[in-house]
Amino acid sequence: MSQEMPKGPITRGDIFSSWWRWLFFSHANYNWERYQGTGFAHAMTPIIRKLYKNPEDIKAALKRHLVFFNTEPDTGGVIHGMVIALEEQRAMGNTDIDDETITNVKIGLMGPFAGLGDTLKQGIWFPVFQSIGIGIALAGAGSLLGPLVFFIASGLYTFAFGWWVYYQGYVQGQALVTNLLQTGLLDDVRTGASVLGATVLGALGAQFVTVSTGINWTVVTGAGADAVTETFSLQSQLFDALFPSLLPLATILFTIWLLRRGTSPISVILYLFGITLASVLIEAWSRLVVTDPNQNVFALFSGPGLPTIIGMVLLAIGAFWAGSRANAMNQAMRFVVGFVVVAVVFAFLSVGRSEPLQLLAHF
Numbered sequence: 001m002s003q004e005m006p007k008g009p010i011t012r013g014d015i016f017s018s019w020w021r022w023l024f025f026s027h028a029n030y031n032w033e034r035y036q037g038t039g040f041a042h043a044m045t046p047i048i049r050k051l052y053k054n055p056e057d058i059k060a061a062l063k064r065h066l067v068f069f070n071t072e073p074d075t076g077g078v079i080h081g082m083v084i085a086l087e088e089q090r091a092m093g094n095t096d097i098d099d100e101t102i103t104n105v106k107i108g109l110m111g112p113f114a115g116l117g118d119t120l121k122q123g124i125w126f127p128v129f130q131s132i133g134i135g136i137a138l139a140g141a142g143s144l145l146g147p148l149v150f151f152i153a154s155g156l157y158t159f160a161f162g163w164w165v166y167y168q169g170y171v172q173g174q175a176l177v178t179n180l181l182q183t184g185l186l187d188d189v190r191t192g193a194s195v196l197g198a199t200v201l202g203a204l205g206a207q208f209v210t211v212s213t214g215i216n217w218t219v220v221t222g223a224g225a226d227a228v229t230e231t232f233s234l235q236s237q238l239f240d241a242l243f244p245s246l247l248p249l250a251t252i253l254f255t256i257w258l259l260r261r262g263t264s265p266i267s268v269i270l271y272l273f274g275i276t277l278a279s280v281l282i283e284a285w286s287r288l289v290v291t292d293p294n295q296n297v298f299a300l301f302s303g304p305g306l307p308t309i310i311g312m313v314l315l316a317i318g319a320f321w322a323g324s325r326a327n328a329m330n331q332a333m334r335f336v337v338g339f340v341v342v343a344v345v346f347a348f349l350s351v352g353r354s355e356p357l358q359l360l361a362h363f
Contacts, residue, residue, distance in 0.1 A: 008088035009050055012167070015084060017046040019166040022080060023158070026073040033265045035070035040080070040106075047084050051091035061087070064099050071110040072117025074162040079109045081169020107201065121157070129153040211247040213239070213279065 022043035029038040041062050048061045071079060083102060090097040129150050137146025217232040239246045251272070258268050 008092055010047065010084060010088050010170075014046055014050050015081070015167055015170050016163070018043050018080065018084065019077065019163055021045065022073065022077060022166070023162060032269070034066065034068050036073075037066050037069045040069045041065040043080060044083070044087070047087060051087060064102060067103060067106075069106055069110060071114040072121065074158055075117030075120060075165055076110060076113040077162055077166035078169035078173075079106060079113060081166050081171070082109070082173030084170050085173035111204070125157055126154060129157075205248065205252045206245060209248040209252060211251050213247065 022039065025042050026036055026039040028042065030036065031038075044061070044065045048058055052058045052061055065083075083106060086097050086102050086105065090102075132153070133146040133148075133150030135146070136149055137143055140146065213235050215234040217234070219230045219232050221228050221230070243249075255268055255272070258271065259265070263271075
């Protein structure tokens with residue numbers, strides 16, 4: 001392999017155009033499925049148009065960058081620069097750079113740079129700018145110079161620092177890619193980035209996925225005056241004792257299994273919503289029936305709680321039904337219609353009665 005990689009077609013202006021899009025649209029269409037994924041893809045559009053002319057190649061590149069992505073927008077811009085360098089080398093014929101390599105670099109770096117960026121911006125510089133601005137405003141008896149100083153300082157940080165990091169990511173990333181291709185270490189980097197990405201996603205799952213159960217059992221030992229009543233907590237006395245965070249892990253693995261089977265993310269969300277409602281019903285049955293040995297098993301399905309139970313059952317069924325549809329629009333329309341029907345039935349059964357709402361709040 002030659003000592004120097006050929007210079008690519010990407011110019012400073014192309015990178016600036018990409019950064020300008022990222023600056024204003026990093027959180028556009030921010031959603032639970034992809035977070036900043038669409039913002040990332042939009043920022044890559046001038047690069048993709050410059051590198052690829054075949055419509056199929058353009059579609060593939062855009063699809064490649066529509067995956068989940070989330071980082072601090074300013075400091076995290078270094079990732080974009082590195083990805084631009086990778087895309088440039090890929091478009092120039094370097095077959096060692098595939099979709100997996102680019103995706104793993106993004107996933108592996110977004111977490112560390114998010115932590116670094118949040119620390120710099122929200123933990124250091126912006127509080128300093130705010131302190132200076134507040135101090136000026138107080139010293140000047142409400143002077144507008146205080147907020148003006150904060151506005152200018154924060155703007156300079158976002159624009160100047162953000163652009164510098166974005167461009168340096170490309171420059172240094174280009175040198176890094178060249179070095180990796182020359183030394184043959186790209187496979188090691190690909191593996192390391194994959195492991196780092198899996199670790200980051202695992203840590204995010206452990207931190208943000210919260211699943212627990214409030215199911216308890218009443219256990220009576222002895223008889224007569226010697227009878228002792230104890231409550232057994234399924235969560236604290238079984239799951240937490242055997243494997244803390246077992247339910248969150250099971251939820252994550254179940255979600256991964258659904259996605260690998262080709263289930264759409266919208267269907268996964270609807271399935272999880274239905275499971276949640278079904279779990280609430282099970283917990284309600286546990287509280288109203290199992291914890292009271294004298295409670296009739298059919299008491300849950302009569303009395304003031306009936307409208308709530310009917311509504312939740314129908315809503316859970318509607319979620320599973322909508323999730324089974326292949327078309328996203330059909331999913332949304334079916335679920336909305338089902339939700340409206342459930343709301344009408346619930347309102348009709350609850351006219352003049354506050355007990356169903358109180359019971360729902362209790363659950």
